[in-house]
Amino acid sequence: MPNRREFLVGAAAAAAATSASQLLAAQNGPQLSNTNVGGNNQGIISELPENPPLASKLFPPEHKFGVGGTQLGNIFKVTPDEEAENMLEACWENGVRYFDTSPFYGMGLSERRLGHFLNGKPPQEYLLSSKIGRLLKADASVDSQGNWKGDLNFSYHFDYTAAGTRRSIEDSLQRLGVPKIDIVYIHDLTPGMLGKDWREYLETARKGAMPELSRMREEGIIGHWGMGVNNIETCLAAMESADPDVMLQATKYNLMDHEEVLNRLFPKCRENDVSVIVGAPLGAGFLAGVNRWLYSDGIPDGYWEKRDRIAQIAHQHGIDLRTAALQFTAAPDVVAATIPGARNAQQARENRASMNVRIPAEFWQQLKQEGLIAQDAPTPG
Numbered sequence: 001m002p003n004r005r006e007f008l009v010g011a012a013a014a015a016a017a018t019s020a021s022q023l024l025a026a027q028n029g030p031q032l033s034n035t036n037v038g039g040n041n042q043g044i045i046s047e048l049p050e051n052p053p054l055a056s057k058l059f060p061p062e063h064k065f066g067v068g069g070t071q072l073g074n075i076f077k078v079t080p081d082e083e084a085e086n087m088l089e090a091c092w093e094n095g096v097r098y099f100d101t102s103p104f105y106g107m108g109l110s111e112r113r114l115g116h117f118l119n120g121k122p123p124q125e126y127l128l129s130s131k132i133g134r135l136l137k138a139d140a141s142v143d144s145q146g147n148w149k150g151d152l153n154f155s156y157h158f159d160y161t162a163a164g165t166r167r168s169i170e171d172s173l174q175r176l177g178v179p180k181i182d183i184v185y186i187h188d189l190t191p192g193m194l195g196k197d198w199r200e201y202l203e204t205a206r207k208g209a210m211p212e213l214s215r216m217r218e219e220g221i222i223g224h225w226g227m228g229v230n231n232i233e234t235c236l237a238a239m240e241s242a243d244p245d246v247m248l249q250a251t252k253y254n255l256m257d258h259e260e261v262l263n264r265l266f267p268k269c270r271e272n273d274v275s276v277i278v279g280a281p282l283g284a285g286f287l288a289g290v291n292r293w294l295y296s297d298g299i300p301d302g303y304w305e306k307r308d309r310i311a312q313i314a315h316q317h318g319i320d321l322r323t324a325a326l327q328f329t330a331a332p333d334v335v336a337a338t339i340p341g342a343r344n345a346q347q348a349r350e351n352r353a354s355m356n357v358r359i360p361a362e363f364w365q366q367l368k369q370e371g372l373i374a375q376d377a378p379t380p381g
């Protein structure tokens, strides 16, 4: 973990990045009309929001912010090597120390790139998470697969058994070139990924992956474990039948959609001393002005209007939509970090800078008055 001096250096860079982002936003122009997606934030505070030190048994990374690893795996389009390296370097320079990845992200590419970047950095200075659930197999015939672009060279099959879990972690350690993984998530154990038989996979994981992860935690090969999923049921099931530490909840806690997680998942996490990492806090780009909602083409009904209105209110309060979206996801007590993905160094700096903006309380009040966010949604400050 970085020391205080490193964070102050990072904060200065982030403030500079905010000015740069204002300029770039003006040059590039967000895709929203008469609204403000990035830049033009008025008050800058000095450091990344921190988790209270040992205030609870909740899984505690020092700062409530990290970076996702899907762009390192060529999601949606190829990220050139240099751009990937520069993105990671920009994160590090700006004090970001939590990195998430998965074997699935680009069929090993995200782990290979992240491992290359972390090589030589003391493991105690950063927090690293990866995932299990898929085993990769060399396959020269594979190029782009779904959202993953470029020459992938590997195919995969699902495996939530104990042996598959251990094998997957050993493979990840080799791709990453590290001796230990801080957090391992059981990835994509959902109806969306596995179809109607998903509960059979859940049963396999209950008997296989979950106890094996607890064993590997005791052995010290991993630090903590949990689920990395886009649904709530799987998280609830894991808390009922095992002893996870942390849930990576992706896609269901964001400015546009959060009530179910707020009402069903967070209380259970508090009850079980399990903390939450928020994935896809920008809706895979929508809340940063990209015309994409999550991982398919469809934008749900009413989302364009809602995004426009929130962005307009943000503009009136001197902040921007992306900043509001990121800080919103980090606000709940049970959330240990939000982990937006960044395609390049500029996005990484902008997102990091967003966490240092002071958002007026009136902004959140207005969102609640207009019914744009839940009345009981925690807000920053």
Ligand SMILES: NC(=O)c1ccc[n+]([C@@H]2O[C@H](COP(=O)([O-])OP(=O)(O)OC[C@H]3O[C@@H](n4cnc5c(N)ncnc54)[C@H](OP(=O)(O)O)[C@@H]3O)[C@@H](O)[C@H]2O)c1
Binding pocket: 038, 067, 068, 069, 070, 071, 076, 100, 101, 185, 187, 188, 227, 228, 229, 230, 248, 250, 251, 278, 279, 280, 281, 282, 283, 284, 285, 286, 288, 289, 290, 322, 339, 340, 341, 342, 343, 346, 347, 348, 350, 351
């Ligand atoms: N099941 C799971 O465990 C699961 C599922 C989903 C996500 N996750 C984790 O959560 C992380 C974050 O999710 P995500 O990356 O898919 O979605 P996200 O963080 O909501 O959005 C990332 C995308 O937003 C755009 N963006 C980010 N910063 C921007 C900026 N400053 N200006 C303009 N556009 C910006 C980029 O789009 P362009 O690339 O088009 O520029 C980027 O690819 C993932 O990387 C992964 O680590 C886990």
